[in-house]
Amino acid sequence: MNKLLDERLVRKIKPINLLILDVDGVLTDGRIIIDDLGNETKNFDVRDGHGIRLLTGYGIDVILLTGRSSKVVDHRAKDLGIKEVYQSAYNKIEVFEEILRKRNISSDNVAYVGDDIVDIPVFNRAGFSVAVADAAVYAKKAANYVTVKRGGRGAVREVCEMILDVQGKWPEIASKYGLKISG
Amino acid sequence: MNKLLDERLVRKIKPINLLILDVDGVLTDGRIIIDDLGNETKNFDVRDGHGIRLLTGYGIDVILLTGRSSKVVDHRAKDLGIKEVYQSAYNKIEVFEEILRKRNISSDNVAYVGDDIVDIPVFNRAGFSVAVADAAVYAKKAANYVTVKRGGRGAVREVCEMILDVQGKWPEIASKYGLKISG
């Protein structure tokens, strides 16, 4: 790691203790996959999943927040140990405010990753707002950070690693896996 | 938005109140996905879906028109609130003319998005004809506009936003989602 992040981003990432993720286009590649029976399938990413597990292992909670609804999301959440999932959230900012109240935390402690126009109200409120590389252009303009990786193809992993890096967890992870950190 | 569209395109898009979409290669990525049981699956796009909902929210109808036939299309249409779906349309231009008669509208009011040679007769008749970025080369030559995005990967969203933009709906959408429109 040891990426050069500008100071403004570092200040935003330092206090984060909750990561809220949109699902379609962020944790997946945005494909809505449907078969003849109406059964829905989603494409997640193995390395995104490992990033989430690393993050939650260091005490940062992860919540899923999506405007659509499908059982797939519950299956993947369970697989990743994510216990809080909000589906059919037609008004994301309302659910976002509800989460803040319930946890009694400030928006400064929350990072949010999205990809579309409906995410912008949450971008404008979250302490650290992130758009994936292939997000809608105005979502990218509205976010604090745009990932190098695309949604469902490493974007979430990238955000997890940024948080772990800024919060000083990376040397411990690197040492655990026998990884040499270059100067 | 506020893309620079040439005047000819603006004149074509202004009167559009109906958007007709081919399915495979336009609303999907063109993959025909079949399993051992003969069950068919299609890859749609979450942001295309949101574009369609934005468009129909402003009173512009959306119709699906495809030469193939599969139950998947009905499932996705229902999901998007699309009520008119024409499948097994071996002769698309005939169905197109039938739609005009039934609605008593001019072809000037209809936009059509396609990707292949069978779409060209409809391109030659629709008020505003669009080929997706990865359409067959002669389909691209025959269309009024070629999208930047590929079929099933944002092409339909792009067309929805063009229509909303030219018809002056974008400032309202932008304001609804707290989006700043740059100069």
Place this chain on the structure above:
Amino acid sequence: MNKLLDERLVRKIKPINLLILDVDGVLTDGRIIIDDLGNETKNFDVRDGHGIRLLTGYGIDVILLTGRSSKVVDHRAKDLGIKEVYQSAYNKIEVFEEILRKRNISSDNVAYVGDDIVDIPVFNRAGFSVAVADAAVYAKKAANYVTVKRGGRGAVREVCEMILDVQGKWPEIASKYGLKISG
């Protein structure tokens, strides 16, 4: 169309009246898609399918020849009107020779599209041998022609159009669909 094909290729394509296609990596994108139940799925391409129908509509037969075996292939063959399908063909050149004998035709009349080392013996025998754009490098070296498009993403369509073009069918197709042929 009217692509500039060198004379050697034109001489090879002129006598073709049978097109034999490998399946995985040629008619599909090479993905072997398996689920928990062992059910197999394949990704075909809508425009490849239309190319095959155009070709067979002009009396050129299409045969599928694959070393693997799955029911998916039969479903897609039926969908495309392909009646001759050879699966589990561990020795492709033997099946190829059998096809020639049964039909009493010369190898000069047969085009073959493949993507891997097992296809090379057939490449060395077919009148017109084609490797897809993403074929193994030695398959590409051994073929008469390498498509611009990838397997399962337009390669077969490209071959169908080349054959129709060289054999003088394109003006009729273009006229049927209201397509203007440039230059």
Place this chain on the structure above:
Amino acid sequence: MNKLLDERLVRKIKPINLLILDVDGVLTDGRIIIDDLGNETKNFDVRDGHGIRLLTGYGIDVILLTGRSSKVVDHRAKDLGIKEVYQSAYNKIEVFEEILRKRNISSDNVAYVGDDIVDIPVFNRAGFSVAVADAAVYAKKAANYVTVKRGGRGAVREVCEMILDVQGKWPEIASKYGLKISG
């Protein structure tokens, strides 16, 4: 083949008689594909499969070693004639050491292909360690070799061919398939 491999790699590849492969992101494209019923699907690659069969045909064993668990992996292993599969291997290096002991072989005889941080302890131990082209950046830094092809899209095939080439099997394969070796 006859690629120019540097001498250090050649010395590492020469003694290899066992190839251990991670699954997600190496033998697949890293997509974790889940449907409404919780059924899991994986995308493998037809040419990777043929590479594995070529390799095992020359007496080099292949083992799958993955931290996740799904029945799909057993189906694909069976399809490829792979008899040893380790799933739910939360600590890969432990399983790796166990494999060495059971077979009474040196780590110098084992090649390992991975894509993520959890693979690095095994990279540091294996005789020949390979990261796929789209592996995590620190996995690529830690490996002896980084493939040109991506995981689930030819990376495993590339490794199989390197081993066969360095161990002098390629001329026989080339001759079997009527392949001319240049230069």
